[in-house]
Amino acid sequence: MKKKKSKGLKEKDTIEETKGSSPESRRTFLNKLWKGLAILAGVEFTAVIFGFLFSGKGERKSYTPKQLIEAGPVNSFEPNTVTVFRGGRFYLTRLEDGGFIALSLRCTHLGCSIEWEEDKKRFICPCHSSAFTMNGDVQNPPAPKALDYYPITIDKGIIKVDVGTKVERERFSKNQIVYV
Numbered sequence: 684m685k686k687k688k689s690k691g692l693k694e695k696d697t698i699e700e701t702k703g704s705s706p707e708s709r710r711t712f713l714n715k716l717w718k719g720l721a722i723l724a725g726v727e728f729t730a731v732i733f734g735f736l737f738s739g740k741g742e743r744k745s746y747t748p749k750q751l752i753e754a755g756p757v758n759s760f761e762p763n764t765v766t767v768f769r770g771g772r773f774y775l776t777r778l779e780d781g782g783f784i785a786l787s788l789r790c791t792h793l794g795c796s797i798e799w800e801e802d803k804k805r806f807i808c809p810c811h812s813s814a815f816t817m818n819g820d821v822q823n824p825p826a827p828k829a830l831d832y833y834p835i836t837i838d839k840g841i842i843k844v845d846v847g848t849k850v851e852r853e854r855f856s857k858n859q860i861v862y863v
C-alpha cells in the first residue's frame with residue numbers, strides 16, 4: 684500500500700516537473716510572438732505612411748474602358764490658358780510654367796458643370812458658387828475637394844487625355860502636372 688502511494692507521488696512529481704517547464708517556454712514563445720507582431724505592425728505602419736506620402740496624397744482612380752482623346756499639339760496651347768473639350772467633358776489647363784492638367788467638368792460638390800471665368804482666371808460652379816483655381820484646387824467651398832483629373836500622355840508632341848481613367852484627389856499636388 685505504502686509502495687503504491689510513493690509510486691503515485693513519483694508520477695505526480697514527474698507531471699509537475701513537466702508542467703513546471705511549460706509556462707516558461709510558453710512565456711518565451713509569447714514574448715517572441717509579441718515581438719514579431721510589433722515588428723509586423725511597425726512595417727505595416729511604415730508602408731501606410733510611405734503609401735500616403737508617395738502615392739499622390741490619397742488619390743483614387745476609377746476606370747472605364749480606356750478612351751484616349753487627342754487634344755492637339757502641345758504648341759497650340761499657350762501657357763496660362765484653359766481650353767474646354769465639352770465632348771470629352773474636360774478642361775485642358777496649361778499652367779504658367781508650361782505644365783498640363785486635364786480637369787473634369789464636374790463640380791465635386793453635387794456634380795454640376797463648372798464654367799471657366801477668363802477674367803478671374805478661375806472655375807465657377809453655377810449651382811452653389813464653388814470656385815476652383817486653374818489647377819482645379821478649391822478656392823471657395825462648398826466643394827469639399829479639388830476637381831478630378833484625367834491622365835495625360837504626350838506622344839510625338841500630341842497631347843492625349845485618357846478620359847476612361849478618372850483620378851479623384853483631395854487637393855492639387857505638383858506631381859499631377861504633366862510636362863513636355
Ligand code: FES
Binds near residue numbers: 792808809812
Ligand atoms: S454643385 Fe457645385 S457648388 Fe454645389
